[in-house]
Amino acid sequence: MTTSVSGTEVSSKQQDGCIYELRCVECGRSFGNQPLSICDECFAPLEVFHDLEAVRGVFTREAIARGPNNIWRYKALLPVPEGHQPDLPVGFTPLMEAPRLARRIGAGKLWVKNDAVCLPTLSFKDRVVSVALANAKFFGFETVGASSTGNLANSVAAQAARLGLKACILVPADLEPAKILNTQVYGARLVRIDGNYDHVNRLCSQIADRFHWGFVNVNLRPYYAEGSKTMGYEIAEQLGWRLPDNVVVPMAGGSLIRKIKKAFDELIELGLVEAKPVRYFGAQATGCSPISTAVKNNTEQIEPQRPNTIARSLAIGNPADGPYASRVIRQSGGWAEDVSDIEVVSGIQELAESEGIFTETAGGVTTAVAAKLYAHGRIRPDEETVICITGNGLKTTDALQDRYAQERAVRPRLADFEEYLRELELPAEAAFVGGGVHVG
Numbered sequence: 001m002t003t004s005v006s007g008t009e010v011s012s013k014q015q016d017g018c019i020y021e022l023r024c025v026e027c028g029r030s031f032g033n034q035p036l037s038i039c040d041e042c043f044a045p046l047e048v049f050h051d052l053e054a055v056r057g058v059f060t061r062e063a064i065a066r067g068p069n070n071i072w073r074y075k076a077l078l079p080v081p082e083g084h085q086p087d088l089p090v091g092f093t094p095l096m097e098a099p100r101l102a103r104r105i106g107a108g109k110l111w112v113k114n115d116a117v118c119l120p121t122l123s124f125k126d127r128v129v130s131v132a133l134a135n136a137k138f139f140g141f142e143t144v145g146a147s148s149t150g151n152l153a154n155s156v157a158a159q160a161a162r163l164g165l166k167a168c169i170l171v172p173a174d175l176e177p178a179k180i181l182n183t184q185v186y187g188a189r190l191v192r193i194d195g196n197y198d199h200v201n202r203l204c205s206q207i208a209d210r211f212h213w214g215f216v217n218v219n220l221r222p223y224y225a226e227g228s229k230t231m232g233y234e235i236a237e238q239l240g241w242r243l244p245d246n247v248v249v250p251m252a253g254g255s256l257i258r259k260i261k262k263a264f265d266e267l268i269e270l271g272l273v274e275a276k277p278v279r280y281f282g283a284q285a286t287g288c289s290p291i292s293t294a295v296k297n298n299t300e301q302i303e304p305q306r307p308n309t310i311a312r313s314l315a316i317g318n319p320a321d322g323p324y325a326s327r328v329i330r331q332s333g334g335w336a337e338d339v340s341d342i343e344v345v346s347g348i349q350e351l352a353e354s355e356g357i358f359t360e361t362a363g364g365v366t367t368a369v370a371a372k373l374y375a376h377g378r379i380r381p382d383e384e385t386v387i388c389i390t391g392n393g394l395k396t397t398d399a400l401q402d403r404y405a406q407e408r409a410v411r412p413r414l415a416d417f418e419e420y421l422r423e424l425e426l427p428a429e430a431a432f433v434g435g436g437v438h439v440g
């Protein structure tokens with residue numbers, strides 16, 4: 001079926017023998033492949049269902065190892081059209097041991113999955129956007145967009161430029177300046193909306209319907225969400241095809257944590273890793289904690305909140321996947337926690353000083369929540385735990401603005417430098433030990 005709307009050819013294409021399709025998560029009805037995210041009968045979300053049997057001989061450790069050093073090594077289990085030729089090397093970020101952070105927070109075997117350096121735009125959103133835009137092209141959209149808390153805007157703008165698509169992106173007006181600039185520089189139209197993310201998202205649904213644009217996290221959301229699975233695949237492969245005991249994951253809409261579980265479950269089902277119960281731990285900022293609150297209340301019922309936190313990339317007060325995230329966490333025997341904005345800043349500093357990784361506020365949330373989970377005995381030190389760091393600190397430097405004093409300039413003479421050290425009242429060695437020089 002092809003319809004011409006506003007000069008744009010939009011098709012709901014069915015591929016012969018396609019091994020994935022959209023289905024309603026509640027009633028199970030099939031919707032084929034089309035830009036649609038909600039079941040028109042029960043209003044539940046649609047999700048991509050893959051025929052795992054069809055990839056059993058294809059999605060193997062050996063075949064994956066022969067693939068490119070990016071998320072497209074897992075293409076057989078990503079919902080992208082047959083023959084799609086990806087040209088952006090997205091993902092395959094480092095999984096790093098974190099022994100110094102482990103000592104500071106009372107952990108044992110601790111790993112950091114470092115999407116602060118995810119390419120091309122330094123957040124895990126690059127994974128989801130590349131899968132969504134592959135489908136946007138296939139469905140014939142010429143204009144794409146997103147309702148964004150920041151990182152999504154950056155990634156859609158950059159990847160749309162690369163693909164020659166027009167981009168129109170809507171954000172809450174109070175977004176960090178760096179995230180606004182990081183969108184505009186790619187030539188995307190950025191519209192600041194006088195409201196919070198939930199207002200922006202509702203407006204985007206209406207725009208997508210009216211103008212037939214491809215919004216990556218609205219009408220293309222089922223495809224978008226599958227991109228998050230690649231973080232799970234990478235963790236398992238980088239551990240030597242094993243699963244960890246625990247993962248700690250930041251939550252905004254609640255999609256990433258669900259899809260990491262989906263990835264691990266698929267790997268077990270296909271025999272790439274040994275079956276093992278993994279516990280899922282969710283991280284939020286207290287100023288926007290609808291999912292961690294639901295977990296603590298042992299419910300899937302999400303009470304929407306009005307966000308008030310510096311962790312703007314996680315500030316979704318009415319999370320679309322909240323009920324499912326809560327279910328995944330509680331059924332796994334995991335937990336969810338939330339932390340204050342002061343703890344978020346400490347979390348950023350802690351990770352930077354101990355492991356040399358500068359993360360944004362969302363990573364501060366994850367690090368501080370991990371520390372809290374160990375402190376409360378929710379995670380034991382003898383368990384193997386991966387914390388997911390999802391964005392880069394250079395995008396949220398305003399969160400640290402008041403933490404480091406602007407010192408006076410020292411004249412370029414040894415005597416002046418020695419005088420400077422005397423004023424610090426520190427011996428030369430101590431002045432440069434990490435963590436010695438905070439303000440406040």
Ligand SMILES: *Cc1c(COP(=O)(O)O)cnc(C)c1O
Nearest residue numbers: 151252253254255256362390391
């Ligand atoms: C969007 C985002 C998340 C959370 O993603 P959801 O899938 O919506 O829960 C986590 N970290 C960062 C940095 C993000 O931008």
Ligand SMILES: [Zn+2]
Nearest residue numbers: 024027039042
């Ligand atoms: Zn349904």
